[in-house]
Amino acid sequence: MALRAALRSRSGLSGLLSQRSSCSSDIRMCVSPLLVPQERNYSTPPKIRVEFDQSTGVAVMHMQSPPVNSLSLDFLTELCISVEKLEMDKSCRGLIITSAQPKVFSAGLDITEMYGKSPEHCGAFWRSVQEMWLKLYGSNMVTIAAINGSSPAGGCLMAMTCDYRIMADNPRYNIGLNETQLGIVAPFW
Numbered sequence: 001m002a003l004r005a006a007l008r009s010r011s012g013l014s015g016l017l018s019q020r021s022s023c024s025s026d027i028r029m030c031v032s033p034l035l036v037p038q039e040r041n042y043s044t045p046p047k048i049r050v051e052f053d054q055s056t057g058v059a060v061m062h063m064q065s066p067p068v069n070s071l072s073l074d075f076l077t078e079l080c081i082s083v084e085k086l087e088m089d090k091s092c093r094g095l096i097i098t099s100a101q102p103k104v105f106s107a108g109l110d111i112t113e114m115y116g117k118s119p120e121h122c123g124a125f126w127r128s129v130q131e132m133w134l135k136l137y138g139s140n141m142v143t144i145a146a147i148n149g150s151s152p153a154g155g156c157l158m159a160m161t162c163d164y165r166i167m168a169d170n171p172r173y174n175i176g177l178n179e180t181q182l183g184i185v186a187p188f189w
């Protein structure tokens with residue numbers, strides 16, 4: 001109850017959504033093996049920014065990978081590490097995921113990860129996709145997607161793995177699954 005009240009009263013969620021629409025206890029103590037070799041390259045700016053409010057127990061995760069928060073291997077790795085860190089912090093009970101990019105929540109899987117890559121890279125990429133939705137779907141935190149822009153395909157998948165979805169009311173923002181239109185078939189796993 002306290003968490004829900006906190007979520008409701010936080011300027012965070014309502015602020016995030018109105019801002020965008022107006023412009024047009026299992027603590028895992030180890031990092032998963034998938035994530036170990038994928039440490040962030042510190043020569044590039046972080047793709048994920050997390051603000052954790054100790055007083056409410058709510059973290060806001062801002063996706064900030066220009067131009068459209070496409071889900072690349074690097075992006076997904078960073079996102080999974082951030083979720084794991086929050087998951088390990090017992091005081092974090094709620095997670096709001098939103099976008100720092102204008103008009104787009106996430107464009108879905110990064111198309112450039114799907115051609116001209118080695119089989120090893122493709123394997124790592126698809127594992128990271130799976131890791132992302134398993135982590136969010138299985139999270140002990142209350143998870144909310146604050147969808148402040150378009151969110152096709154993998155962006156929709158990510159939102160679907162959260163407990164709640166709230167989308168900015170803007171007719172220009174699309175959400176849904178368009179894989180068939182693109183001729184993409186998700187591999188068996």
Ligand SMILES: CCCCC/C=C\C/C=C\C/C=C/C(=O)SCCNC(=O)CCNC(=O)[C@H](O)C(C)(C)COP(=O)(O)OP(=O)(O)OC[C@H]1O[C@@H](n2cnc3c(N)ncnc32)[C@H](O)[C@@H]1OP(=O)(O)O
Binds near residue numbers: 107109179
């Ligand atoms: C719970 C159980 C689950 C089990 C598993 C189930 C299913 C399998 C899992 C997932 C399948 C998912 C597949 C995918 O996600 S495939 C990707 C599909 N995505 C799209 O088709 C989105 C395409 N993009 C858009 O529609 C638009 O770009 C936008 C997001 C609406 C934004 O429009 P806007 O006009 O603002 O920008 P631009 O179109 O001009 O784009 C700017 C810039 O970004 C590049 N870009 C866009 N999308 C992607 C992308 N997905 N990957 C890589 N790059 C992308 C675009 O090319 C532009 O680049 P430029 O260099 O030209 O500036």
